[in-house]
Amino acid sequence: MIAQVYVNTTNLNIDKSFDYLxxxxxxxxxxxxxxxxxxxxxxxxxxxxxxxxxxxxxGFNNLKEIxxxxxxxxxxxxxSIDLCFHMRERYFCTFSEAAALMLPPGTDAKFEEWISLxxxxxxxxxxxxxxxQEQLIKLLLxxxxxxxxxxxxxxxxxxxxxxxxxxxxxxxxxxSFRDKRRANEKTVRVAFYCGEDExxxxxxxxxxxxxxxxxxxxxxxxxxxxxxxxxxxSSGATRNAVEALFVKGLIDYxxxxxxxxxxxxxxxxxxxxxxxxxxxxxxxxxxxxxGAKTFLLHGITGSGKTEVYMSIVSDALKKGKQAIILxxxxxxxxxxxxxxxxxxxxxxxxxxxxxxxGERLDEWRRIKRxxxxxxxxxxxxxxxxxxxxxxxxxxxxxxxxxxxxASPRYHARDIAQFLSKLHNCPxxxxxxxxxxxxxxxAKCGDYTLIELLERYNKKPLPExxxxxxxxxxKDGNKTVLSRLLANEMVQNLERGEQTILxxxxxxxxxxxxxxxxxxxxxxxxxxxxxxxxxxxDVLKCHYCGHSExxxxxxxxCGSNKVRDFGKxxxxxxEQIGEIFPDAKLLRMDxxxxxxxxxxxxxxxxxxxxxxxILLGTQMVTKGLDFENVTLVGVLAADASLNIxxxxxxxxxxxxxxxxxxxxxxxxxKGRAVLQTYDADNNVLKLAAKQDYKSFYEEEIEYRRAxxxxxxxxxxxxxxxxxxxxxxxxAVKKIAMKLKMALRTYENCVFYGPSASPLSKIQGRHRYxxxxxxxxxxxxxxxxxxxxxxxxxxxTGDLSIVADINPYSMN
Numbered sequence: 001m002i003a004q005v006y007v008n009t010t011n012l013n014i015d016k017s018f019d020y021l022x023x024x025x026x027x028x029x030x031x032x033x034x035x036x037x038x039x040x041x042x043x044x045x046x047x048x049x050x051x052x053x054x055x056x057x058x059g060f061n062n063l064k065e066i067x068x069x070x071x072x073x074x075x076x077x078x079x080s081i082d083l084c085f086h087m088r089e090r091y092f093c094t095f096s097e098a099a100a101l102m103l104p105p106g107t108d109a110k111f112e113e114w115i116s117l118x119x120x121x122x123x124x125x126x127x128x129x130x131x132x133q134e135q136l137i138k139l140l141l142x143x144x145x146x147x148x149x150x151x152x153x154x155x156x157x158x159x160x161x162x163x164x165x166x167x168x169x170x171x172x173x174x175x176s177f178r179d180k181r182r183a184n185e186k187t188v189r190v191a192f193y194c195g196e197d198e199x200x201x202x203x204x205x206x207x208x209x210x211x212x213x214x215x216x217x218x219x220x221x222x223x224x225x226x227x228x229x230x231x232x233x234s235s236g237a238t239r240n241a242v243e244a245l246f247v248k249g250l251i252d253y254x255x256x257x258x259x260x261x262x263x264x265x266x267x268x269x270x271x272x273x274x275x276x277x278x279x280x281x282x283x284x285x286x287x288x289x290x291g292a293k294t295f296l297l298h299g300i301t302g303s304g305k306t307e308v309y310m311s312i313v314s315d316a317l318k319k320g321k322q323a324i325i326l327x328x329x330x331x332x333x334x335x336x337x338x339x340x341x342x343x344x345x346x347x348x349x350x351x352x353x354x355x356x357x358g359e360r361l362d363e364w365r366r367i368k369r370x371x372x373x374x375x376x377x378x379x380x381x382x383x384x385x386x387x388x389x390x391x392x393x394x395x396x397x398x399x400x401x402x403x404x405x406a407s408p409r410y411h412a413r414d415i416a417q418f419l420s421k422l423h424n425c426p427x428x429x430x431x432x433x434x435x436x437x438x439x440x441x442a443k444c445g446d447y448t449l450i451e452l453l454e455r456y457n458k459k460p461l462p463e464x465x466x467x468x469x470x471x472x473x474k475d476g477n478k479t480v481l482s483r484l485l486a487n488e489m490v491q492n493l494e495r496g497e498q499t500i501l502x503x504x505x506x507x508x509x510x511x512x513x514x515x516x517x518x519x520x521x522x523x524x525x526x527x528x529x530x531x532x533x534x535x536x537d538v539l540k541c542h543y544c545g546h547s548e549x550x551x552x553x554x555x556x557c558g559s560n561k562v563r564d565f566g567k568x569x570x571x572x573x574e575q576i577g578e579i580f581p582d583a584k585l586l587r588m589d590x591x592x593x594x595x596x597x598x599x600x601x602x603x604x605x606x607x608x609x610x611x612x613i614l615l616g617t618q619m620v621t622k623g624l625d626f627e628n629v630t631l632v633g634v635l636a637a638d639a640s641l642n643i644x645x646x647x648x649x650x651x652x653x654x655x656x657x658x659x660x661x662x663x664x665x666x667x668x669k670g671r672a673v674l675q676t677y678d679a680d681n682n683v684l685k686l687a688a689k690q691d692y693k694s695f696y697e698e699e700i701e702y703r704r705a706x707x708x709x710x711x712x713x714x715x716x717x718x719x720x721x722x723x724x725x726x727x728x729x730a731v732k733k734i735a736m737k738l739k740m741a742l743r744t745y746e747n748c749v750f751y752g753p754s755a756s757p758l759s760k761i762q763g764r765h766r767y768x769x770x771x772x773x774x775x776x777x778x779x780x781x782x783x784x785x786x787x788x789x790x791x792x793x794x795t796g797d798l799s800i801v802a803d804i805n806p807y808s809m810n
Contacts, residue, residue: 301661321390
């Protein structure tokens, strides 16, 4: 039998199929989708690979044999393999880069090279050695005969490899490779009764002579299998008593898999039967049984989209299928998970990057075994190992977090559409503020539009006011709160109601500069200013993580007039605390939620302790549902309007509409205050009215006039290197070749090449070249050919990235 495999690599040059012989002893263990270990290259180094096809013949001679099978079952299904090939072509990645997304992180094998003393060494222990060889042998003996090559290099330094190879050639040392994985199944040793007689017979015999051993058997008679700590806890016996029974042959041990469950400890709160309004039922009925169609569920904030989702999921489960529900932020996962867990119980699995490697592995295994049929998570959950999908739901589908900024640069919506066709199941895109591209497709008939234009139970939308911060400044108010918002917060505090404040800048201040000469403290590795964090009294770069202590003296002119400018969440928290010293205030941003389950703990605290004010970044703008929140304040409504991005107006409208929608979701009426220095801006006025359709009509005409998506696609090519000259030369050559390759292509508009807006990140110089076009297979093929050719010839540390319809052009 011949296996066609793709090796685990990011190198485009070897991203192709290779044929290997399947040894007789492995024929029953290997199937399509298996992960295997193969000898690769002239040195036959071990390499992980994926089997994509089994066949009887090969066009190649002298095939090498597969060495071993990595997993107990195939890790990739037929649909997963199809998806890998689709992503490989569409997103300019390798097969294994796509496959890695479909597997739990940490399960890929890292092959460590080990050097050991051989039997021949021990037979010839007194052979003549050079000083370097003596040093190596001493090191190996200190390490009980073997050591990792990386450790040997650290100790021996330069030319360690030469010394090792010399002893290998003399057969005095041996080289081997050991698999190392960061995530593994968790097992626990359990004891069970294995005697020939009834267990009660031995209990009776031991009660007087060995009462602790009898107590162990009593515990096992009740629970069948118990771990040693559980036996000790439940019986009061000792570990010695357990071991004595093992020696007598009355009990035996086995290793049992233990699942690490992110929902462990949560108590299911049974919910009453789902009751839908007429509009919700119509929406649900439209989707159920529809097959491979895409639906855009446009429902205003508080219209009850989640109840529609649960109705559709419930139908999929009744048909024996699985359901995938995506949310854009990890911070939204706890609330969504709680609602689905209370409805569907242990069939719910959670997948997102905040879980430990072990938890993600165990959740993946539960889904693979079909023990979990409702999968909830952020972007990566779209790759859950489901083999019978009944529905895919993407909540807040407009969110840019569904677009990956690392290779492969996919959009979860595009992957969902591919899976929808593969599994013949409906895809539901839900949002109060759909992306302009999705709403345009719905208007054109590519998607089916479903609308929920009233809040559930006819509750009113919050009343929204605009506060002119220019006038506040003229009137002498230099605090982070307008008088209007401060007065509304006073009323909320008096009534015991809660407030959410949104400011999309973390840290204490936006930048630090010298008031005399204008010098701005910037990151030495990136072309960005450093943000001041008062809690740790450091300046931080939010791109590379660089941090440094604040210098009170300007390094350029020597002045001591170094001051921070702008307001981040830390400074806002400080000022609000001074204005309302008796109020309970929580801050929610990356800094306060970096610990495990940080989002969940903070939101629980806000709910259970009746915290008065929740101040946060984008995390607080969507999906949160708190009945007692009646006031929302947007502290800098125009912050995202004036950036160099054609989606700036759309993002601003979405953010404001979404965060205002957090108010008044219970029985009490909601209000919202938008603070801005541009009170006449039409986008802000439309957001205040939550008038999506009027905003869309204005935005689509702007996109049409300037040839932006949805009327075209954008391909952004970024070249980076530690050498500015190498990056600049490479991007010029790529631009020239692409212009030649696409010269006959209609509606192609080329921009650049030029330095990227963020011209330096992490010490790497960045240049870009971008194209407006209509992407199809011919264009993708031409682009892939040019990038592959350049990747083959590239030198140094040059990196080339092609991104289709990026959300950031920086």
